[in-house]
Structures are given as C-alpha cells and as structure tokens.
Amino acid sequence: MVTFLYACVWFAVQYRDYVRPWLAVAILAVMLLWTVFTIWRYRKRSGRTNKLVFADQVLVTALVLLCEFVMSEPSMKNGDPSVVSVWHATAITAAAAQWGLVGGGISGVVASGCNFLIRWTVTPAMWMDTLLMVGTGLLLGMASDTARRSTERLARALRAEAATAERERLARSIHDSVLQVLARVRKRGNELGGEAAELGKLAGEQEIALRSLIATTPPDPTEDGETDFAAQLQVLRTGKVQVSVPATQVMLPEQVGSDLYAVVREALANVERHAGEDAKAWVLLEDLPEEIVLSIRDNGPGIPDGRLDEAAAEGRMGVAQSIRGRIHSLGGTITLDTAPGEGTEWEVRVPRGDGAGPAKRREGGQR
Template identity: 70%
Template sequence: MVRWEGANLTSPPSNEPRVTDGRSPLWRGHNVFRVVMFLYACAWVGVQYHEYERSWLAVVVIVLMGLWTAFTVWRYSKPTGRTNLLVALDQVVVTALFMSNEFILTEEQMAASDPTVVTAWHPTMITAAAAQWGMPGGLATGIFAAGCNFLLRWKTSPDMALDTVLLIGVGAVIGIAANSARSTTARLARALRAEAATAERERLARDIHDSVLQVLARVRRRGAELGGEAAELAKLAGEQEIALRALVATTPQEPTENGETDLAARLQVLRTGRIHVSVPGNPVLLEEPLSSELFAVVRESLANVDKHAGPDAQAWVLLEELPDEVVLSVRDDGPGIPEGRLDEAAAEGRLGVAKSIRGRVAGLGGTITLDTEPGEGTEWEIRVPLPVAKPAKRRRGGER
C-alpha cells in the first residue's frame, strides 16, 4: 500500500498571511483627535488663565495632559501597545484630570458653563474605549463620561443635554465602526488563509500528479497485466490512487464566521474505490463540534466495514440535510451482522460500536438505527437534530 506523507493536504500552510488590524485607522484617528484636542485645551487655558480660582493647578493639569497624550499616542500607534490594561488606565487618568476642574474653575465659571481645563480632550477616553472594546465599551464609557460631567457641573441645561448626547453618541458610533472593522478583519484573514491554502494545495497537487499519482497508475496497470499477486497489489494501488485524487481535489476546510464547517466537503475525503460518497450539491454547514462528531461516526462505521465485511466489500455513504435534522446513512454489501452479535461484543468488552458510534450519536441528541440481515449487508442510519431549524429552501435534491 502506497501512502503519501509528505504534506498535510487538509491544513493551511504554516506561513499564514498576516492581516493588519482593521481598527488601526480608528486608532490613528483617535491619536490625531487627542493631539488636536490637547492643543485646543492649551488655547483655552491661555485665554482663561487669570480667571481660574487656582491657575497653578490648571498649569499642572495641562502638563499632565501633555505627558499622557504623548505617552498614549506612542503606545496606541503600535498594535502591541493597545492593551486592555492601558485603555482601562486611560479612562482613570482622563477622568481624574477632568474631575480636578472642581478645584480649578470658579463658581461663576461653573454656572456660566465655561470650558474646563480638559475641555474637549475629555471625550478622547471614549474614542479609545470604543476602538478597543467596540460598541458596548464605547457606549458604557460615554454614559460614564456624561455622568462625570453632570457630577462636575451639578446642573441641567441645554448645553449639558447636548454634551450628554454627543458623549454617548460618539461612543456608540465609534464602537459600531470598531465592531465592523474587527469582523471585516476576521473575514479577510479567513479569505487569505483559504487563498493561501488553495495555492499550496494546487502546488502539491501538481507535484503529486507528476510523481505519486503517476507511479500508482503505472503500478496499477502493470500489476493488472502481470496477474496473480501483482494483481492484488494493482488493486491496492488503484484504491490509493482514487483516495489520493479525492483528497487533492477536496477544498480545504476553513470555518465560517459563525464557526461552521461543510460536512459534505469533509465526507468527500473518504471516497475511495470501495467507498462511494453521495452528498447534497449545496454545502451542509454545521457547527464545528457537530460536524467533527458526525465525521468521526462515519469514519468509525467505515472502519468496521473494512474490518468485518471483507476486503472486497463496497460501502456507500449518503448525507441528507433536512430542515430540522441531518441524516447520514452508511451501508455496505458485506455478510451482515448476526442477531445478538453486537450484544456479545459489548459483553466481551469490545465497545467500538457501543461507544464510538452509538455513544457519539446519543451525545449529539440523535438516534441511530441498524438494518442488517445475514448475507444482506449492513446499514446504519443516523439522524441528528439541528440546533436551529434551517429554512426549507436549503433542502435540495442535487448531489455531487
């Protein structure tokens, strides 16, 4: 038996393409916004310097704002610097500097709604939180910032209402953009991995076709001509040739955005000269754990066919997707299973069928039935309910 072990044809290449974080433009915008708002705050401090109750404290706050602006702009300019800890610390520092205006502004300035020392630099904590944590983080930080603004002013007015709407709105809008950028980045990364895996697969397919498949084809033809034991080797070489061709032709599996994989494509890999696979023409997308368990059930059933039905037995795998369940059928033309044989095997401690097949199906909440007669072959029918009923329009009769 010839085996190809030179590469893993079902996995993407190790040198996966690197994808830039889609939120990077938001962070660049945040950095520019923070610098501009710091300069704006400096201008207002210059205008109102002699009107503050404690002008020296205003200067201290401006200096601290400048240092924190420089530090965070430097850190946020690199993806490695955009940590949850730093963004959380950013909220604390900006809030503390903002609340310090309680000791800087006079009562008259508070009543007249004059700009604080921090002024429009305050919302930069919201843009940072929204870029890092998406809409939930941006919305929560906006509400928190609006609450701090109310605690500082301790009054309600049209200006306060407008500030509240703007603070919360900025967090929501930037958060939605961050969520969209994150999901877009994930989709792009999956697409690039699939593209790289396909390119690598095509390269391997060319190499295999020029070497292994040609050798197997030659062994098959020559063995059939010689007859005898060579014919048996030719048969094995033919089976391996079919299996390898099916493996090379199968599209690499990459989970979707929802963590689903195509069970139909996975089953195609099992096709050999003795194993016939029939699946719907459209993808059968299932959650990864469910898809893996069903694939393992089919593989274990086929292993039993190979072990007990004889070297010449043929096997058929049929996959159907119904609106509310998935139906798998594994049939062979072997000698069948005598009545009571499975119970005897379980009593002897041979639990392959009991655990690997029936146990897996039961764990998925499905049912499994056995139809067999001596000399009539064996058929397992597995029915597993879908977590969420899928639209009937996905049910098609086409096969591939």
C-alpha cells in the same frame, strides 16, 4: 496629543479662575503622562488589551470628576471648558476602537453622565456635548466593527486563494507523477494477475482516494463559524467507500461538522478493521429542513448480538464514546441496524439550529 495641547491652551487661559490651581496642575501632569504612555502602548496591537482600555476609561473618568474641585461655580454655569476639556473624548475613541459599537456607545454615555454630574446644570451646549460624545462612540464603534469584519473576510479570502493555488500546484505535480504511476501499476497488475493483481487493486484504490483528495477544496469556516459538511465528506471517497451528498452546500456549525466527520471516520475505520478486505461502504448525507440525516452502511458480515456490549466491557470504547457519545452530545439520535451476514448500517439524526445540544437530547435505540 492634539486634544491634550488644546486642554493646555484652556488651562493657561483659565488658570487664575481655578479654585485649586495646584490640583489643576496635577490633573494636567497626569494627562501628559497618560497620553505619552497610551501613545506608546497603543502603537502595537499587542498593547491594546482590554485591561488597558478599561484602565483608560477609569482614569479619564476620575480626572473629569476631579475637575469639580478645580473650577469655580461661575465657570461651571458659563459652560467654560474643564481642565480635561475635549481630552475626555480620547477614552471614547479607545473604547470604540477596542470594543466596537456597543463599547463606544456605553463609553459615550458614561462620559456624558460625568459631564452632567460635575456641572449640575442643563444647557443647550451640554446637550450638544452629549450628542457629540455618544455619536462619536457609536460612529467610531461601527467603523471599528466594519473594519474588523472586512479584515477577517480579506484574511479568509487570502487564505482560500493561497490554499487553492497550492492545491492546484500539487494537483499538477501529482497528476504528472504519482497518479500516472499508480494507474500504470493498476493496469500492469491486472494484466499479470496473481499477487500482482492484488497490488494493482490496492494501487487503484489509492489512485481514487488521491484524485478525490486533490479535487476537493478544503472547506473554510464562514463569518458565522459554519462550514460545508458535504465538502468535508467528499475527501472520504475511495475505491471501497462511496459518498453521496446533496448538490448544494450543507452548512453546519464548525464544531458540529467536526464531530459528525469524526463519527463517519470512526464508522469507516470499523468497517476496515472488522468487515473484511472485500467489504464496501456507502455514506449518504441528507439535508432536511429540521435535521441532518447521515447513513453509513457496509456489506460486511454484520455485528453479532451483544458484541458491542462485550467490547465496551473489555474497554474498547470506539462505538460507545467516539460514535454514540458524540451524537448524544449534539442532541441527536443514532440507531444501528445489523444482523449476522446482512452488513451494518448506522443512521444518525442531528437537529439543526443552535438548540442542538444536551438539553434537547433524544435517545436513540438499537434495533
């Protein structure tokens, strides 16, 4: 609105010098309507859409180009303000706020080019206007990017703080009630023996799983979209499942970590379904410079030769799709080591970096 009022002042001063005053009036009227409209739409974040900002760029650029048919040649050569005047910069600020450093810089270059196009002259004042337009776009764009990143960091910090506070509150409540009851059931069941001992064993397993769950903070993706895969695996620890991970964080892209976590869950589910009630499982994560190595081993009866092919033929695609399919989509390899009576061990190797994908797929075999 301030730049529009500034343009109105120069409109009144230069009105008699315009070649087509009626066109100048039309340009000013459109400027007023567009100013009021954008002020109304830009007030809310939902109104600041990419389409509207792009329309802003197109309309303001068109009005600037129309000024060539309004101003006289002497006014152009003297460097007098156009009808649009500094209102032209509003499109640059909108682009910088919406699209950041790149968008603001491009909008400033386009605005400067239009300025040279309608005047067909090069003067120190023109170069100064160019510097101001491009500089404004770059500066406000950089500020917009910085503000956006700061807001995202603050939002993540607030979510993490709220999640931690809620987890601590639940941990205190669970420790004072559920965990103590489970521990009591486990102890009393072992004392009574028989079926009570079996119930006590189950209660002990749930106690371990619950303690692991409330003690592990859920990983929150970083600014680069990575998450701590080691922390994800920690919640799988139970009385029958031991999890060994590096002492340091193992940062992976969120989608990669999610797929690997699903693979481990499916493998452990197979252990629970097919390896017997007394079977135990071990999950080992190794963080190597070039790849991630993940091992899932159990002490069950093993998988007979040809059983996986039979399961796939029968339509049970847990191993074929949930396990092998996910690993191959990440560009990794997966091998199975099993024999009757010797348990089962899956070894997964996934390359690090953005290049992990189908284009770099390495087929894994079964031995």
